[in-house]
Amino acid sequence: MEPIFVLSTFVHKKGIILKFSVMPKKQKMKIMLMNPPNCGRSIPEEEYGITSLKQIFKGEPFNLEVLAGPLSEHDVQIFDGKCENxxxxxxxxxQFQPDVVGFTSLTCEANTVIRYAAKIRKQCKAFIVVGGNHATYNPHDFNSAEFDYIVVGLGKKSFxxxxxxxAAGENGCGIAGVARTSPGKHLSYKPRQFSKTDLMEDVAPRYDLVAKYRSQYYLEQLGLAMGFVITAYGCxxxxxxxxxxxxxxxxxxxxGPDAVLRDxxxxxxxxxxxxxxANTFGNAAQASELCGKIxxxxxxxxxxxxxxxxxxxxxxxxxAKWKEAGLYAVVVGFEDVQDERLQAYNKKYQGHVIRQAIEILHDLGIVIVGDFIVAPQYSENDFEKLENFIVTHKIExxxxxxxxxxxxTTLYDEIKKEIVIxxxxxxxxxxxxxxxxxPEALFYKAYADLVKRLHEKPHRPQ
Ligand code: SF4
Incomplete structure (x- = not known):
């Protein structure tokens, strides 16, 4: 790496001193960001004949587009493994010969990401970095020779x-929220105190980097093409x-509303x-301001x-105001219809709130995408109650x-003794x-049959 000379000016009490110091020149890096393929396994799809779950992980790799935003001085590519093989x-x-490869990883993608990273490690000297949900909750799973750095939590600024x-030829030790791997040893790093500066909202997501995939970001289940923006992180x-x-x-x-409007x-x-x-209207005043601007x-x-x-x-x-601005559908994590389970999930509301919310949404003509969690502890009666609720309340x-x-997660600590897979x-x-x-087979059959019945006549946007 070539050195460059930097002129620094110091004001001394006897006058101004000019000082030259040698700084390493910043290199333009070739950075390849990888969205892992659809690699998770699904017993109901593999053994019980349902196909409608496949949409779960579809959509553009928005987090990578966000990550690429501040890297405009570098040559960045996004490879979407959900669109290409x-x-x-x-x-x-x-062809690209990247200097840095960055993976994002959900928990179900962790094994696949490790496999890709191991192959890259054997082939070249690129830095290999991993971030995303699994790296945030389980960074130690990536504390291995395949990786150089683990980005823990929101990574736009720390990455x-x-x-x-x-790029300056230095190492990344000491950056809050970034762990340098130490295979075989305890993983230690400085936790990051996240704040609004981590959003770097003056820098837009690099939608252009996925332009070639755009026609594939099409949700078959709903028959529509969709683009992603984000208004808030965390919950x-x-x-x-x-x-x-x-x-x-x-x-x-x-x-801020202006950044969202720009996107x-x-x-x-x-x-x-x-x-x-995950929680769009968590700040009602700001959500209202954004709506006004739209x-x-x-x-x-x-x-x-x-x-x-x-x-x-x-x-x-x-x-109602958002409906006027074009709010077509809301995804509501109802999770369950029984109060004990809502409480166990720390949802902080009870079933009657769910029923009121549904009524309001129906009155406003807003389509409801209702998320429900089927617990492995479900009995046949629980399946029946859930189906009745969904049908009676006309969840589209x-x-x-x-x-x-x-x-x-907290749930993991609570039920880890019951894990069988x-x-x-x-x-x-x-x-x-x-x-x-x-019995496991009956559970899956009840689940698969219910999904089939509920998805028999898919909702189509008007
Ligand atoms: S499930 Fe709960 S914690 Fe997670 S985004 Fe929704 S409200 Fe927030």
Missing amino acids: EDAFWKTFD SELIDRL THNCSFCTIPGITGGKYLTH IQTLGDIPFIRMVD LKAGIRKKFFADVRADTIVKHPDLL IPVLSILTPIPG FDLDYYTFTNAVTKTKM
Whole structure:
């Protein structure tokens, strides 16, 4: 790496001193960001004939687009393994010869990411970095020779700090939220105190890096093309099964409305916009301001948001205003219809709130994507109650996942003794990785049959 001379000026009490110092020149890095393939296993799909769960992990690799935002001085590529196959990955890799490879990883993708990283390690000297949900909750799983750095939590700023260091020929030790791997030893790193500066909201996501895949970001189940924006990271709550709060160290960090508006406009003529925050209207005042700006800008799009049931009940006017601005559907994590389970999940509301929220949404004509969690402890009677609830309350798009204790969550600590499947490939939220109360085959059959019945006539946007 060539040195460069930097002129520094110091003011001394006897006058100004000019000083030259030698600094390593910052290199332009070639950075390849990899969205892992759809690699998780799903027993209901493999053995019980349902196909409608496949949509769960579809959509653009938005986190990688966000990560690439501050790296404009470098040559960045995003490879979407959910759109291209493994041969294409190695071909792209060989042609690009990256200096840094960055993986994002959900828990069900961890094994596959390790396999790719091991192969890269054998082939070249690129720095290998991993981040995402699994790295945040279980960084020690990546503390191995395949990786150089692990980004823990929200990575937009910490990853760009790491790249700055590497580009200057330095190592990334000491960056808060970035762990230098130490295979065979305890993994130690400085935790990051996340704040709004970590959002770097003046830097837009690099939508251009996935332009070649854009036509594939099409949700077959709903028959629509969708673009992603984000209005907030983290959550105001802390449900026991959820991995969202840990990404920001328990904080709820919102983007200013202008940054969100910029991203919506950058997506051009894409008709549906999915706000991929896990809790879109957690700050009602800010959500209202954004809505006002969308209306004022005359943007005519359909929006999807994630909203808590109690937010809907507390702020029906906000939902009505958003409906006017194009809010088409809301994803609501109802999770269960029985109070004991809602309490056990630390959901912080009860079943009557869910019913009120549904009524408000139906009155407003907002489509409900209802997330429900089927617990492995379900009995036949529980399945029946859930089906009755969904049908009676006319939930347009019910999504049924199976309760999965992601390592690192409170739920995991609570039920880890009941785990019967340890292979992380199965942590796709569609498998009972803990003991079922019903005989296992009957449980899966009841689950698969219910999913089939509920998805028989898929909802189509009007
Ligand atoms: S499930 Fe929803 S409300 Fe609960 S912590 Fe996760 S994002 Fe927040």
